[in-house]
Amino acid sequence: MKTCVKFLPDVAKETSDKYRMLEKVGIKGVAVYRRDFNSENVLTSQSAYVSLLHSKGIHMSRLVKTLVVDYANSIIQPEDGLLYSLADGHDVRNAYWECQWESMHVIDDVQSVKIKCNLEGRQNDDTIEWFLTTVIPYTSICPCSADMTKEFGGIPHMQRAEAVVTGQLTSDCEMSTLIPTFVYDVLDAVKVYPIPYMKRNDELAWCQNADKYNYFVEDAARLVGGIADRWFSDWVIACEHFETIHQHNVVGVCRKDGGRLR
Structure with a gap:
């Protein structure tokens, strides 16, 4: 029986030792x-x-x-x-x-903080591994400028910052619980983070709170590392402070003792 159907060759399945892996x-x-x-x-x-x-x-x-x-x-x-x-x-x-995606982490009935997320899965034969990366914003006041201005006057410089945390997951973890609770723990550790909406009283309270928590990027990396250690079997974090008086940023990296993530 004649037919007009043509079966095209499956070129992709062509095999040869000359094709490098x-x-x-x-x-x-x-x-x-x-x-x-x-x-x-x-x-x-x-x-x-x-x-x-x-x-x-x-x-x-x-x-x-x-x-x-x-x-x-x-x-x-x-x-x-x-x-x-x-x-x-x-x-x-x-x-x-x-x-990769972005989500809003709800702080209260009005305020939310935007976080970036990245979920990776790797299969190698029968071994499967999962890794979650979150980018969590926070704010820091330079301890040096805070001390100098308290003694001599002036305004300490403030820096926006972010913590990039990669942690190893299990296949059965519940993201709906892990991500919001982990982000809450990180924000609770650093104490100061950006707020999208402020009135004057809110801004004053925010600045007064920020004055209590001044830390270098090294301090922030250790703080966030302590939180990651409670949540992930292996992890690496990188805190970055976006300098306001320099043309460079500062970075602190911390990873799990004996971990393999870099």
């Missing part, structure tokens, strides 16, 4: 709506990769389908099944997935 091949920056730890819809930027042995290429559309069809609009969580789906679609045993 590629550690990662995949897609980057796929925009997908998912739900965050507040159950709010957020626009994520996702990437997915698999390893490539001796095949000519992979089927990129299979990776896209997993992200935009199979897991769209679901809550952002460590999902071992997602990694298996990426790998199984190409008959490999290695896969990598990354999801």
